[in-house]
Amino acid sequence: MILLQTRPTEGERERKSTAPRRIFVRGPWEMGASILIGLGVLMLMQPFFLWAYTYSFIVLLIGTVGFIIVSHFPE
Amino acid sequence: MSIKPIERAASATPQSVARKVRGLSDRAIAWLFVAPTILLLLAINIFPLIWTVRLSFTNFRVNRPNREADFVGLRNYERILTDGDIWVTMQATAHFLFWTIVLQVLIGFTLAYLINKKFRGSDLWTTVIVLPMMLSPAVVGNFWTFLYQPQIGLFNYVVGFLSGTDPSGFSMIGEVALAPWAIVIVDTWMWTPFVMLICLAGLRSIPESIYEAAECDRASKWRQFWTITIPMVLPFLMLAVLFRGIENFKMFDLVVQLTGGGPGSTTELTSINLKREAFEKWRTGYASAYAVILFVTVFGLASIYVKALNKVKER
Numbered sequence: 534m535i536l537l538q539t540r541p542t543e544g545e546r547e548r549k550s551t552a553p554r555r556i557f558v559r560g561p562w563e564m565g566a567s568i569l570i571g572l573g574v575l576m577l578m579q580p581f582f583l584w585a586y587t588y589s590f591i592v593l594l595i596g597t598v599g600f601i602i603v604s605h606f607p608e
Numbered sequence: 609m610s611i612k613p614i615e616r617a618a619s620a621t622p623q624s625v626a627r628k629v630r631g632l633s634d635r636a637i638a639w640l641f642v643a644p645t646i647l648l649l650l651a652i653n654i655f656p657l658i659w660t661v662r663l664s665f666t667n668f669r670v671n672r673p674n675r676e677a678d679f680v681g682l683r684n685y686e687r688i689l690t691d692g693d694i695w696v697t698m699q700a701t702a703h704f705l706f707w708t709i710v711l712q713v714l715i716g717f718t719l720a721y722l723i724n725k726k727f728r729g730s731d732l733w734t735t736v737i738v739l740p741m742m743l744s745p746a747v748v749g750n751f752w753t754f755l756y757q758p759q760i761g762l763f764n765y766v767v768g769f770l771s772g773t774d775p776s777g778f779s780m781i782g783e784v785a786l787a788p789w790a791i792v793i794v795d796t797w798m799w800t801p802f803v804m805l806i807c808l809a810g811l812r813s814i815p816e817s818i819y820e821a822a823e824c825d826r827a828s829k830w831r832q833f834w835t836i837t838i839p840m841v842l843p844f845l846m847l848a849v850l851f852r853g854i855e856n857f858k859m860f861d862l863v864v865q866l867t868g869g870g871p872g873s874t875t876e877l878t879s880i881n882l883k884r885e886a887f888e889k890w891r892t893g894y895a896s897a898y899a900v901i902l903f904v905t906v907f908g909l910a911s912i913y914v915k916a917l918n919k920v921k922e923r
Contacts, residue, residue: 571910578701579699587690590661
């Protein structure tokens, strides 16, 4: 079977070139990192599960380091 | 013709210095001025931080400086994060944080709302309300220990008078169930004015024209409060919460003066516990790991704070 290959249009080309950029936008990533920080603080201070306390620091660390990295992403 | 001050300064510069500076670019001169501050910051902030992180991977004890410190990897972190006592300390800090913030926001906002209604002597009342914030935490801790005395304390007397219980029948700082509330009450008394001032700034920044427009639309006072006042003060409230949250996470002086972490360890907040590990048990490596955990927590909260601050600026 022969597949017809057409040349990508201008719009398609532009969409392709900006696709990776759209993934690394600051807003949602920053929100994700903030949620991780909040979750880490909650896990650190809750009185119910010792395992949550044990893993709280790693969650906090990922959130904080992530926040520093993603705050350099474009708007 | 008069000589300009800059020309006078230039003529007063020694030839040797002038010759050296003449060859430097503006950027280099700027760096020359900024360098001492950067060096100072590196020496008193960044270097200790890096050194603490390094020590957190060792079993170094500062009271045995001649003993070789062994590299223990993540063992200090593992021990802290599986230690039930430190977990309890974190819970005490969480209790303190949660209730101080809730009470300070509620009372602070209410006070700000009342003060914002212009009445005779409102400025005087603002000054009176703000007074506790200006006192030293050590002084506040000391005189509240007197207020909490079961026999002679004013607090016990007032509670006894209002509730009909025996004033000497309970001790706010001596009982396990009451001591965590004792520190919450004192911190709330001291720092509610701070929240009030921030809320007042928020309330005063709301243009009167918005309320006038709402009046024209026949919006009730209740509706105006929920749809104008609260949304417009919210960023300020959020800032106050973050300020107090970060400050109270590091709370030390007031609680040490008031209860010393007792009875038992019911009011032993993380900063007090950390000080004990570092300067009473002399487990420097362990305490360093503990400090790193607290630092990451505060840094994470501060990052969110900066983000919130930027959002407020954008408004």
